[in-house]
Amino acid sequence: MSRTASEAATTAAVPALAPTFARNVVHFVRVLRGAGLPMSPSCAADAIEALRHIDLGRRGDVRAALAALLTGAPDEREIFDAAFALFWRDPDFEGKLRALLLPKVQGGVPPPRRNNRLADALATRPAARSGARPPPSHEEHELRAHATFSAEERLRQRDFDTLCADEWRALRHLIRARRLPLATARTRRLKASSRGTHADLRASARHAVRAGGDWTVWKYRAPVERKLPLLLLLDISGSMSSYSRAVLYFCHALLQSRERLQVFLFGTRLTHATRALRERDPDIALAQLATQVADWSGGTRIGATLAEFNRRWARRMLGGRATVLIVTDGLDHDECGLLAEEMARLHRFAHRVIWLNPLLRYRDFAPKARGVQAMLPHVDAHYPVHNLASLEAFARSLCEAKPAAQPARALHMFDERPAQGKTRWS
Template sequence: MNAAPPSVAATTETHEAPPMLARNVVHFIRVLRGAGLPMSPAQAVDALDALCLVDLARRDDVGAALAALLTSAPDERDIFYAAFDLFWRDPDWEGKLRALLLPKVQGGLPPPRRNNRLADALAARADVQRGTQPPAPREEYEFRAHATFSAEERLRHRDFDTLSADEWRTLRHLIRARRLPLATERTRRLKAASHGTHADLRASARHAVHAGGDWTVWKYRAPVERKPPVVLLLDISGSMSSYSRAVLYYCHALLQSRERLQVFLFGTRLTHATRALRERDPDIALAQLCTQVADWSGGTRIGATLGEFNRRWARRMLSGRATMLLVTDGLDQEATATLAAEMARLHRFAHRVVWLNPLLRYRDFTPKARGVQAMLPHVDAHFPVHNLESLEAFGHSLSVTPLVARASRAPLRTSLQEGARWS
């Protein structure tokens, strides 16, 4: 699979790629396609033509030529060179492949900087090269299983705090596959339309002048619909580590589909995380956040961090009917008066404030903590976020219709009942 390229003389004399090199280049293109890069058979032909024009003894020239042909974005080059090193240069690529596939847990921190897509693609190509085939069953059994559930169905009801490393990877793919776009709201602005209830007299008169006084064709204007901005404040303290990781996967999927979302992380300090989450690979994005955030899985100072957000970011981020999503358990025991004051100020800035609380997974949840009691009067809606089912239900509510405005306080009580039903 990863045989060394042949000599230069054999290639330059015939100007035709040897069969072994051609097979390896095709395998390499398939590895890149399995790692997520947009590859096509035409690029394999172009790569073979380019290798006939460079010195195959100089690995840097070979890598630069293939990178220029096969990549089109800076983030694709990192995946390309990682695959190039493992496929063409490293004799112990199987050992490093196993190291990539092994789960690594470091005390609640986000996953280390590794590329799971590349590991999966290389693992698939290794199985094909060895010719391993799954053993065929000797006997076939037919049975009915009306009360059984698939692994994906069980994962939807599993608490985020109890997932293994393999289940986290499966969860990431499920969130990306099932995420729905955010709902739109009508604005007071109007745009040109082919039909509607608002007649555009100026455009109709202009058309009549060009048509020689014919007023049979009318122009209309319709309201403009746009997605309101969403700002998310995510608690990354020790009690929220697993839940914040799942919410970050969901935010990464939203940002990859170019939704109007701003993400802030807070524990004992406030961190703006939107730029890091724009990375295409979610594992690399979380690894970058791990290096930037110094208070991951630490303590909680909700009142102080909300005060910093209100002073530095609220006027810029919470304009244009913005929705504030607050993801925390509300377990803050210090300065509850400050927390209540900052929550009231945040509520005045935002069009609506929605609280996502993993503690709603308990059926008998009652707001007894002082931090929870200080926050509840300034919240428009209260939803659970402890498993994939609750996260999908909240995402569905965002995609169907905009969340309830602050004028009504009834949804706060019903959301507590829904939290008990989803748990």
Template structure:
């Protein structure tokens, strides 16, 4: 066993740099964890690579969903001799070719964390006959960005996705109200306007005036899970809710982890980045644990009658991975389903082709939803916008 104090080289500096890479890639690795890892290596030593990996994982990983990201970063940072070439390749756009190797499954945020400023090739002036090809490539880049998973986006891709989301055309289902308005097409006669027209023409009936019911956009309520496995998806959904709230619609938003927090007023700012940043700073349990049953129970008892009208559409964003007895979760979902006109469950686990509802929480929630949709990329949000614009299906 080789103690850390007697080992040559700059291992302590490399461990510190490795922690910074994990932090830039999205893991909550603070300075306290790096110091704990250095102290643990003083005790465990460097007998084998397996022990070294176990010590760093025990000190820097506190959630199961971060294990895969840590393993990839450890493999690339501490072993691969061609790390620079591989990580720079992750930052380049991919072009599919027949017969080529399968695409990499590594997290692209690792490339941005290790090389935040990759060298860009010198731009070449394309000939005039290649203008059409250049336009096709720009369309391809947008299409790749539409299909990219929010969890693996680099910071540059995340900002580009926000810009595309702001340009998304948002149309809400029109609902008839009790108020009436003048109409140009025949329907219900507007007797007051018709009689006033007759009085102006000496009592003769020159034109019949019509009226129809006014329409208003369907109200929307968002319930977003902000636990560790859902925080990045819910963060983009908050940008989506911000865009909905500034599109002449009544939008109420709530987030929940271990507790339920109303965020409607926090999203009133015109700048979406400032609004979402204020939500992340205000909510105390962001990217922590999750209690789906308790959060839904609090919403049903405290907020449902005040913020959830009968004609509202409810968007529930969660993976449904609830621990323990799920009978209470089924009861709260049934109450939630009866309180709204349409309940849409958005689950990022649907991005997997082989997803099956085997978890107890998913089985308890699924019978009480009207639509079950994915929410992991821009294409799924465009599909959600189409669902919100269309009429609700009969239950």
């Protein structure tokens, strides 16, 4: 028997999966993709092919085969186990889904850690088949359409301090879907390129030697483009709680896209939060931060926390033309002389200092607080951050604006005659 005939006989001996079961496998792969796992259409085909070679009556074998094909990291295995238990075992699908979204506390035991990405993926229904027809309806309905804003557009204009739980979930998905790459700057390093202004004589000579001595092709080198580092100092006091949460979702999206970002939280003390935000699920990351940070939604000591940052972290973190983003309302409970001194020191360390202030949402905002007056002379730009539209505008400015070699200092922040192309507070 030839090799081709042997392979055909072996393939014919393996039973094919039932069409319904195969569709469920495909839908299970879609659920994992919706939960954030890197799935492709070939993963579903490989899973169906692998299940043909094992005993489907042995649940452990099915679980192990799918896990080996569809997961590649420890955090992915945790999501896979939760999805497998809900998708393939429990017939009470809706009940389990509600229990996942709203866990109950019994006997004083803390609820299990939720995974909202898996809940959102399970909540989506498979699309209807193209051949299916809707049931006939003999009723006539009159539809009157009015020109209104969409739910997404309304959410972009809503203040972060007025959002409900469902709107926070929608906001998280909008921020994740609109990740923007940060601006890059040219460095002095050079790399090989097909064109450029720097001729690479060594590479051109090597190519000429390989070509038999004919110098017919020139090689070039071009400057390396590198993303500029960012450092975020985020106020987590009681007055900034909702705005800090939205900015943390934005920082989580940047860290997931591997941007050069360091995050520090401050209230009455300073906390380095970059490692916790590298968790794939943003809600789990924020829950871990809430347990690690003792001064969440407490008071504010901006001057003291800036002094600690300048003493312990500034020289390590603010190299390479780093931009510092300070998110606070400027309401400090300490002496403002210390705040002005530490802001001046931070300004000397950083390439740029940008202040994101939710109080700028008020049209009649004026720098009357002593903390605001102490910070303003030492920042390069002043932006509002109170809704999704303002956060997106600031993100676009980070993507498009290239910092100058010597940025102008904000000496006249509240000039009534705004410069061309800038807002009143820039």
